[in-house]
Amino acid sequence: MLKPFLVVPALFLLGAPLLFQQTQSTPPEQTPPAAAQTTSTIPPEFVGKPNPVKPTPELQDRAKKFYGWDCAMCHGANGDGKGDVAADQKLALSDFHDSLAHLSDGEIFYIIQNGKGKNMPPEGDRCKPDVIWNMVTYLRKMSNTPATPGAAE
Numbered sequence: 100m101l102k103p104f105l106v107v108p109a110l111f112l113l114g115a116p117l118l119f120q121q122t123q124s125t126p127p128e129q130t131p132p133a134a135a136q137t138t139s140t141i142p143p144e145f146v147g148k149p150n151p152v153k154p155t156p157e158l159q160d161r162a163k164k165f166y167g168w169d170c171a172m173c174h175g176a177n178g179d180g181k182g183d184v185a186a187d188q189k190l191a192l193s194d195f196h197d198s199l200a201h202l203s204d205g206e207i208f209y210i211i212q213n214g215k216g217k218n219m220p221p222e223g224d225r226c227k228p229d230v231i232w233n234m235v236t237y238l239r240k241m242s243n244t245p246a247t248p249g250a251a252e
């Protein structure tokens with residue numbers, strides 16, 4: 100007669116760690132959007148940072164390849180914001196010629212490294228700072244906008 104009373108609490112105890120694990124697994128899933136949101140404001144120390152990397156044809160060739168692999172699917176091969184993924188996911192992307200004109204080199208660097216909004220993925224630690232700065236130069240040329248360290252809007 101006592102058994103059912105013992106079994107129920109025992110099941111509960113067995114189930115409890117599972118429940119606990121489930122609740123624990125949620126925070127990591129929530130982290131990317133939360134982290135991306137905090138990057139919408141660019142820290143002032145990045146805004147006026149000058150680009151320390153002197154471009155060479157070889158480095159720019161690398162940036163071009165990197166852009167083709169990692170960026171063109173959203174931003175378009177020529178930076179017009181009309182990449183396949185952008186179209187599929189109906190992402191609102193600007194033409195770099197318009198958007199980069201309002202950003203300093205340091206701000207562009209920061210956005211590539213840390214992402215922007217919900218849909219611009221961060222490169223984070225995958226990319227060395229030099230590689231990102233070299234990409235900034237490439238984007239400047241592609242978008243035909245002048246390097247404007249510190250001249251942020």
Ligand code: HEC
Nearest residue numbers: 169170173190193195198207210211215216218219220234
């Ligand atoms: C999954 C699609 C996607 C990929 C891949 C992507 N971006 Fe973006 N990017 C976006 C979106 C969306 C925005 C606009 C974000 C906003 O304003 O909220 C953006 C914004 C930017 C901006 C700010 C200027 C602007 O036009 O809004 C820069 C600079 C940028 N991306 C560079 C890059 C570079 C460089 C790469 C490759 C290393 C890259 N992005 C890869 C989606 C993407």
